[in-house]
Amino acid sequence: MTLSSSNSPLTDEQARQLNDVLGNLEGHQIDWLSGYLAGWRAAQTGQPSAGGAAAAAAASAEAPSLTVLYGSQTGNAEGVAEMLGEQASARGIKATVVDMADYKPRQLKSESFVAVLASTHGEGDPPDGALDFHEFIHSRKAPGLKGVHYGVLALGDTSYEHFCQTGKDFDARFAELGASQLVERVDCDVDYDDPAEAWVTAMLDAIEAKAGAAVSAGSGQTAGGAPGKSQYDRKNPFPAPVLENLVLNGRGSNKETRHIELSLEDSGLTYRPGDAVGIYPQNNPSLVAAIIEKLALDPEETVSLGETQTTLSKALTHYREITVLTKPLMEQWAAYSGDAELQKLVGDQAGVTDWMRGRDLLDLIETWPVEGLGADTLTGMLRKLPPRLYSIASSQAAVDEEVHMTVAAVRYESHNREREGVASTWLSDRLEDDATVPVYIDPNKNFKLPEDDDAPVIMIGPGTGVAPFRAFMQEREERGARGRNWLFFGEQHFHMDFLYQSEWLAWRRQGLLDHLTVAFSRDQEEKVYVQNRIRDYATELWSWLQDGAYIYVCGDADAMAPDVNEALIDVIAHEGNKSRDEATEYLRDLAREKRYQRDVY
Structure with a gap:
């Protein structure tokens, strides 16, 4: 129906203007507008307008829906996903936050707005919980996504060659399948808070612009946060x-x-x-002093770090990364120095990655010296100390x-210099x-004890990987859990390196720890590791799995975790009379059921 002065209380000019506006709106935008006008009228008069409740209900029914999918190994992507969900709800957007491991990917073609938040694990791999979704979306089974609007936030570490690769994969594949990108993908380094928050705002702004979503004044969000929640967090330790x-x-x-x-x-x-x-x-003061001396700078010179002003010495000690080199830093240093050799190196991805390995900022300064580099320029090149x-x-x-x-x-020792871990030696030597x-x-929701206190638990944690299993045992003892417990622990020497030995032996005497299987690699001529012990106890381990046991692995991601994974596949194949492919899929099924969980780094 076309409005005019004859069929409405409007003048001809008002009716013409309103017809022009309505003619450019889609159905869900008109529904939203009706709800908005009802609310606006109520605010003006203090009373609901005629039809206001129905209009508001219609507007609510047409509120845009956002599905937030996250793939997280340590919980960072999950944390940002939850923040996005909360802020979306505060704006009147219906948001559902889902772990990729729990999402049915065939639903994707029915979504309107999708946010994808993914970290990258290992050498460019998806997190464990995102493997199935990643495989599906890159398979021939993936549906066309025309009509789906999406945005991608990628989390990674620029010191690794395949920086944010999982997020890049999702972004490219969504576009290939016909989805429309709402906002540019953002690739976050380890200092992800600010760019992630900016991306969240941009994503929600884009949804509002596309769907006409309203900011809901009645969302119930308060500045104080959830009752009982600590005021201390990543930004305020x-x-x-x-x-x-x-x-x-x-x-x-x-x-x-x-x-x-x-x-x-x-x-x-x-x-x-x-x-x-x-x-x-805190970084080692000796390394900080050596860097400042090499650049002939004043340690007491004032530098600006965003809104914070401090001395150069304190900036390099407390706030800036100086022990890990990244590709962006190398590129900036090459541009500033003008050195042809360095510029050639940064153009070679494999070459620059190899050169950075085991080197720090002092190596960069000594290898390609620069003159006249200011303190603010230096700190501006460096990423935050994560x-x-x-x-x-x-x-x-x-x-x-x-x-x-x-x-x-x-x-x-690396490249003829003694090196040290930033946090570990600060905690060990300088406190x-x-x-x-x-x-x-x-928080890490992907590495948790089973809810069922009767479920058997197999814990594989060599070296410091044993840490969370000490927590597991304390928790099961406090709960009075009846489920069986089995620890695989490995280190170099029994007499010197059996971490928490007295506690494990006490739990075994009490009957809380049913099995304690150890591997001390240097106590005999042939080195023995936890993966060897896993194969040694294949029959009993398979029996535990048949009884519903949960497997947990914690520790080194580069060597131990893959070796343990291979040993488990061997056990499943041999004891379960399965092919390698069947055994691999069996282990994947355990992961899907949260019965195979890893915290590797």
Whole structure:
């Protein structure tokens, strides 16, 4: 129906203007507009307008729907996904936040708006929980996605060759399948907070512009956050006092592994076994001083880090990454120096990745010196010093307002210089007795004890990978869980490197720990590792799996985790009388059922 002065209370000019507006709107936009006008009228008069309730209901029914899919290994992508969901709801957008592992990918073609948030694991691989979705979307079974509007946020680390590869994969594939990109993909480095928040805002703005979504004043969101939630988080870490800092290794060991206990009293921070504690470390003052000296800069010169002003020395000690080189830093250094050799190197992806491995900022300065580099220019080139994550080695049910960590001090020689891990040696060597450590809790929903206290649990954790399993055992003891427990632990020497030995033996005497299987690689001529022990106990391990056991693996991602994965496939194939492909799929099914969980790094 066309409006005019004869069939409405409007003048001819008003009717013409309104007809022009309505003619350019789609159905769901008109529904939203009717609800908006009803609300606007009610605000003007203080009373609902005629038909206001029906119009508002229609507007609500037509509110745009956003599906937020995340693939997360450590929980960072999941955290941003939840933030996006909360902010979408606050704007009146119906948001559903789903782990890719739990999403039925054939639904994708029916979605209107999709946000994809994915981290990259290992050498450009999807996180464990995103494997099936990643495979499906890249297979011939993937549906056409014409009519689907999407955006991708990729999380990664620029010190790795395949930076944000999983996010890049999803972005390219969605476009190939006909989906329309709402916003440009953003690739986040380890310091992801600010770019992620900007992407979330851009994504929601784009949805509103496309669908005409309204900001809902009645969303119930408050500045104070959820009741009982701690004020301390990644952006505002809690200064946790150090309670204990003990060496776990015996005399003569060539390892230095620390058991560190921190107080969380009055922080309001809570955690569950399987979570990690994030800490903000400090760079070694000796390395900071050497860098400043090489560049002939003043350590007390004031530099600006966003809204923060501090000295150059403090900036390099507390706020900037100086021990890990990244491709963007190499490119900036090449442009600034004008060195032809360096410019050629940064153009070779494999070559520059190989050169960066085991080197730091001081190596870069010494190899390609520059003159006249200002302090602000230097700090502007460097990414933020990211927090380090440690698997929590305690159950809060057992230790109350404390959190425990198992930290291996990293020291090694590379390119004719002694090197060290930033956080591990800061915690081991440079903490005063009355020191505090800036911490926050990093939840990990993908590494959790089974809800069923009767379920058997198999824990595979060599070295510091044993940390979360100490938490698991404390938790199961506090719960009075009846399920059987089996630990595979490995290190170099029984007498010097059996971490938490007295606790494991006590749990075994009590009957809480049914099996303790160890592999000490240097105690005999032939090296023995946990994967060897897994094969040794194949028959019993298969029996546990048949009884519904959950398998957990924690530790080194480069060698241990793949080797353990291979050993498990061998066990399943041999004991289950399966082909290798069938055994591999069996293990994948365990992962889908959350019965095979890994926390590897």
